[in-house]
Amino acid sequence: MTKVAAIETKGLGIGYLLKGGRRKVVHDDLNLRLVSGEVTCLLGLNGAGKSTLLRTLCGFQPPLGGEIRLMGKPLSGYSQADFSLTVGVVLTEKTNAGGITVYELVSLGRHPYTGFFGQLKKQDRAIIEQSLDAAGIAHKAGHYVSELSDGERQKAMIAKALAQQCPIILLDEPTAFLDVTSRIETMVLLHRLAVEQGKAILLSTHDLDLAIQMGDCLWLQEKGRPMACGTPEDLIMSGAFESFFSKEGIVFDPATGKLNTEAPVSPVGVEGDFLTSYWVGNALIRNGYRPSPVKEGQLNITCKGPHELIVAFPEGVRKELRTVAELVSLIGMGK
Amino acid sequence: MNCIIFAGMKRQAFIFYPFLCVLLLLLFAGGLVYGAVSIPVESVVNILLGEGTERLAWQNIVLQSRLPQAVTALLAGASLAVSGLLLQTLFRNPLAGPSILGISDGANLGVAAVMLYFGGSLSLVADLPVSGYLAVILAAFGGAASILGLIIYFSAKVKSNVMLLIIGIMVGYLASSLISVLNYYASTDKIHAFVMWGLGNFSGVSLQQLPYFAGFTCVGLLLALLLIKPLNALLLGEMYAANLGIKIRRTRILILLCTGLLTATTTAFCGPISFIGLAVPHIARLMLGSSNHKMLVPVTLLTGACMALLCNLLMVLPGTHNILPLNAVTPMLGAPVIIYVIVNRKNIQYFD
Missing domain, CATH: 3.40.50.300 (P-loop containing nucleotide triphosphate hydrolases)
Known part of the structure; x- marks a missing residue:
């Protein structure tokens, strides 16, 4: 197509x-x-x-x-x-x-179509109502624009553009x-x-x-x-984002899609339950670690569930933690 | 959010036309019946019906003085209020008014030049046998028109309306400074005459001049009614309006021309009248609970006419034969409205 x-x-x-x-x-x-x-x-x-x-x-x-x-x-x-x-x-x-x-605000969008006095015809009214519906602001149609929140006002302006x-x-x-x-x-x-x-x-x-x-x-x-x-994904994977932000001293991490002043380098292995490992990774990045595949010779975390995090130190010591907060304080001490 | 003022007003918008029209008729009739000289109502009715009355003086007062004065007040009030509304919308400033763009200062300057410098006639300037009232009117018109021309010239140069407003104020200051120079060198009696003109009055238009005054005013008011659609688009700002297909430059010049014509005509015939142009659009918006010009322009027009007729009545001190100057009455009605609007601006929708 x-x-x-x-x-x-x-x-x-x-x-x-x-x-x-x-x-x-x-x-x-x-x-x-x-x-x-x-x-x-x-x-x-x-x-x-x-x-x-x-x-x-x-x-x-x-x-x-x-x-x-x-x-x-x-x-x-x-x-x-x-x-x-x-x-x-x-x-x-x-x-x-x-x-x-x-x-009335949305009806201003009909200006290019209406005559000299801006009189709305039946068809104009139908289009205004469709636009209000499409923008999800129809329930506020009779309200003053000044009574809207910023988000609703934006929707009203979008409805105007639709009209x-x-x-x-x-x-x-x-x-x-x-x-x-x-x-x-x-x-x-x-x-x-x-x-x-x-x-x-x-x-x-x-x-x-x-x-x-x-x-x-x-x-x-x-x-x-x-x-x-x-497309965003192509731009990220082709490295366009990194070079786009690099000039300003900001690092774009293609692995996470996040911006930071520096990319974390020291790797920590994360595996296990998808949701838990995603958010454990989030906590690791914030604390200066880089979530990566599990490997020998580094700190590894196995996520069994939100309340069951098993930390394996490179020396072979294992520790079971109940919350991400405990994990954060543990790796914070090790630093 | 305080919506008390507006609660339920929207649905009743249509009652404003009959209400204002009846009020207008009552105030107009009041202006014919009530005055410094007391004339019985039956006699006034008889005079208006052309049946004559026992006293010729009464007939003269009603037909030659009160009737043209009431018509003048009606038209002048409508003109000033509508031009105030147009300028407030164009400059997106609730405190804009006909006097603020320097247009009435221009008229003042023209009149000051004639009354203070040329001794009340134009025969010194040109070989025209023009003197007295006609000279004053021509001078006011010329002064207002030249300031308006200047503003239109700047409107092509300056894109921002706020900047244009400031230029208007500066031009007004320049005109005022020239007036003070003229005042400084003029003789006392001339200054007195100029001050009297500056106090404003609706009685300056004779029955013979009335058709001219009415003609110019009606052209201006008609033009204002034709501008309703672009005025509504301008509520969104100039960029949105341009995107909606409104030709911004042409609209701006038309609005300036319209307000210029209305203000110049009114100032020329009635003197500089304060506060009606500034306050009435606010009264109309507060009553109507909407800044949609489809209703706002006609309602402002009618309210302005009512307000001027009311001022015309209030000028006559009850129980005496004394008349107050017009510009002593208009601030008493106008200034409280403006103060109310400014104090409550957080609760008034159209400020957003």
């Missing part, structure tokens, strides 16, 4: 036009493909140019070079009205919409300022929309774990090097 490229860029240069015709290029020669039916996460440290790229794709600032094709048609061929039917955005911009209801009925949705840090459950809810929602409605979704985020977990495709943006694009 070949997937349709909703956005395709060739040799795209992004940045700012300064006074006197000078240019400040943020990123050069970007060849990107945003695919329909997938969630793509744009990752990058502050200053990497994520926002500039998103603003360029949103049409808020002109590209400095190269070309952007939306749904196979060059961006320059889009009028503002066509564009608003093609790309829906969710931004971090502060709104003044506290005094209208969620329903716009665009094949492409771009989101600028939709999970920033959200608590853990809302973050996951938002990402699950976006993923469902991509799969069920075939939307091409691009979002920028700082949330590495969530991006690896939920992103169908990742774009790793960094100044002065080409964008690394691919």
Whole structure:
């Protein structure tokens, strides 16, 4: 199955036009493909140019070079009205919409379709209700936007983008300022929309774990090097992540998918019950050890269950522990 | 979250039109019946029906003075309130108002130039035999229009609306400084005349001038009604609005033109009137419990008209023949509203 490229860029240069015709290029020669039916996460440290790229794709600032094709048609061929039917955005911009209801907020997404006075037709109302349902915010339709939590507000803005009925949705840090459950809810929602409605979704985020977990495709943006694009797993196993973070003195451990200032080196063998050994491994990493296969001549831990941890020291001494806390204090002493 | 103010208001939104229209009619009738000279109600009705009355003076007072004054108050109140609303939405600042962009300062400057420097006529400037009231109106219009032109020029240069607002305030300061220079060198009687104009009044529009005043005002109000859709999109901010297909630059210029026309016309004919433009949009939002412009623009328009008619009534001190200056009355109604809004801003939805 070949997937349709909703956005395709060739040799795209992004940045700012300064006074006197000078240019400040943020990123050069970007060849990107945003695919329909997938969630793509744009990752990058502050200053990497994520926002500039998103603003360029949103049409808020002109590209400095190269070309952007939306749904196979060059961006320059889009009028503002066509564009608003093609790309829906969710931004971090502060709104003044506290005094209208969620329903009214979502109905603003119908603006490109309604007439001069913005009168909603029966069909518009049906689409607004579908969008409210799809974003899981229908139960709050009659509430004021100011009464929503941050997570609910994000869902309402996503519902607005859905009501716009665009094949492409771009989101600028939709999970920033959200608590853990809302973050996951938002990402699950976006993923469902991509799969069920075939939307091409691009979002920028700082949330590495969530991006690896939920992103169908990742774009790793960094100044002065080409964008690394691919599924999270391919990027991790090909080492793209490691080189991406190494510059800043941060280590990405492909074995665990976690970031740290240094990778733990001293190995500790872990085996046994899957769940227990996963979390024992977690505790080991935190305390500076590297979980690895069981081997002679090193500390080995056999996990029989959450309350049955057998520690075998290299000297041959064995000890049975009841909790991970006991294990932590034991290996902490040995250090 | 305090929703007491808004509880149940949404469903009753439709009752506001009849309620405000009846209130408007009552206040309008009050303005015809009640005044510094007491005229019996039956006589007023007879005069309005064209049946004549025992005293010619009464007929003159009602037809030549009270009727145009009430119509002027109605239109001026609606204009100022609507332009205040438009500016508050455009600049996303609840304390924006027609006086803050320097537009009324521009009108002030024009009037000050005519009254203080040219001695109340334009015959020194041009060979036009223009003098007295007409000169003042033309000067106010010219002053307001030139400041508006300046603001529109800057609006093309400056992207941020907050920055544009600050430029507006600075331009207003410049106009005020020129006015103080004119004041410094002017003679006492001229300053007195200028101060009197600055106190504002609804009685300055004669029956002959009324069609012009009404014409300009109605064009501005109509334009405001046509801007409802982009105004709603602007609630989300300019970037969202642009993504919804709103042409931001054109909308901004249209809003500035509309407010400029309304403010300039009103200031030219009635003097600089404070607080109506600032306070009425808040009253309308609090009553309505919504910042959806579909209801908010018409309700603000009607509330502004009611408020100005109420001020027009309050100007007449009861039991005496004395009249208070208009700008002594408007802050008494307007300032408490603004203080209430600021103190309760945490509980008021539309601040979020």
